[in-house]
Amino acid sequence: MTENPSPMRSDRFGAFGGRYVPETLIRALDELNDAYDQARGDTEFQAHLSTLLADFAGRPTPLYHARRLGEAVGHGALYLKREDLNHTGAHKINNTLGQALLALKMGKQRIIAETGAGQHGVATATACALFDLDCVVYMGEEDVDRQALNVYRMELLGAEVRPVGSGTRTLKDATNEAIRDWVTNVETTHYIIGSVVGPDPFPRMVRDFQSVIGREARAQLLEVLGQLPAAVVACVGGGSNAIGIFHDFIEDEEVQLIGVEAGGAGLETGQHSASLAAGMPGVLHGSLSYLLQDPDGQVAPAHSISAGLDYPGVGPEHSFLKDTQRAQYSFVTDDAALDAFHQLSELEGIIPALESAHAVAHVIKHGSEYDGPLLVCLSGRGDKDVAHVARIEGRGSLL
């Protein structure tokens, strides 16, 4: 460590973050860091990425005035940032296109990724098809069963999906297995991590790729209303869509930033994924951040109705924003998210991802308390969740 690291090179957000990984990965993280720093200032790289985001992913995504939901909630200026309209159905593509370009730049021909619900896996497989890269996606066996359609989708795109049967057989264990693969094949392989988690430089790199969400939304709101929102609301699992929409508002101190975690069956039941609300700082997957764990430092199983939020950790920058009180974090239960899933579908004709439904649920419950425009990140669409919800509601025989 140098005595006076420049802010750009710092691997931490306050005390959080860092690089708690096996020695074998250090050189790869250094190389990634250098490649990324170079790409940030490389106009050709940035122009290539912008073109792909526009022509391939479909950006900019619309800012939509949700009048009927606003009326139901008692709030007249409710705006949805429509990340669900991106190619592949969620914000994940913003990150995978950026990282796949970076892999090409580093000369890595093989890509690995972890996925929970399958959204990041699909977005990674898509970027790999586009750039002709080999792609292996790790997915917990339980999620492979819950999201069979996304497994097939990844295979259609040419990726190999490897089910992970260890531990809790969900996103956490898929991430362990992806890291094990990376440790083994680090010289040929780039790991496209799907959220603002993992060792430095991943949390700030993924944030930067996702910050296009907030940059667009801020400009769009200013154009439509001529004012900034009172609050920006987003769901938080690892927290990439939230950091993406928050980032350009961090300096606007009058704008409240609200992250909504998955409260599962309720915090008191222990069946939830609310790391910031109920966890303690700890180290998992290479960084120090709030973490659900038992008194002996073993990672506690997470639970959420939404596979994408079913993760016991959270991005280190969120831990920093929580402790510095720049952002506030709340949570909603599975039932509230399910109710929001239905309400948005019926009132606006938009079926949201169950992850995004958590942000909507917060607005349904607390929307009337905000004085001023509300900006909600609708991070993904709900097509992937339709079969899951039908099963939960006893309509599985329809499918």
Added chain:
Amino acid sequence: MSDISISAAFEACRANGQSALIPYITAGYPTRTSTVQVLDALANHGADVIELGIPFSDPLADGPTIQKSSFVSLENGTTVEGVLEDLRVFRKHSDIPIVLFTYLNPVLRYGLTSFLADAEAAGASGLLMTDLPSGSDPELESEVITSPLDLIRLVAPTTPLNRVPGVASGGSGFLYYISRTGVTGTRSKLRDELEGELTSIKSAVGMPVAVGFGISTGEQAAAAGAVADGVVVGSALIQTLERGGVAEASQFLTSLRLALDRPS
């Protein structure tokens, strides 16, 4: 702490023209109460230093064998406190040096300062944390370095040679060379480059170098031991424990000892 330091154990091996044999086991495996018995067997069948694993729920540097032993151990109810208690019992009748092998989070949750003090009081000689690479957390690292426990550092084939002296300077006892990129686990063959890599690492640092990851037969141990000051065997040993209990594990360790000591 043990009366015999890790350095002294390596020195004794060197004086005898031997390479140190360093078996790894997961505490609380195969049963919660088997740890001391297994440690005794290792001590009586040729171990010079023992790595005792404190299980973690997410062992991302470990392959399937040690993942499984860790999960079984946790299901058996193993805790950090319980492992230190096992060590205390073992220490009453053996002075072979013990390195505690674990991940950072159980130690952080226990409290680093208390952990270092309690581990030393229980008789540990060293500490190895796979997810605390050199330079990742200077404050935390320096607390371990200034404690009576040896901080065991790891060097990988991907570690640039100019980083090696810095990594080694924070550590003591021995330097652990990871034989290949990857997680722990058995392999049928050692890499051809290993000998050359070990020779350059040894000339770059002023402490014993042990090699581990993927060493599972007497032949491999002998080949590694011909260049390294010590040889770590983990997954293959756990597999013998799983198959044939303490008796088969003891036999296996004896065979490794014989292979290491056979004049080449």
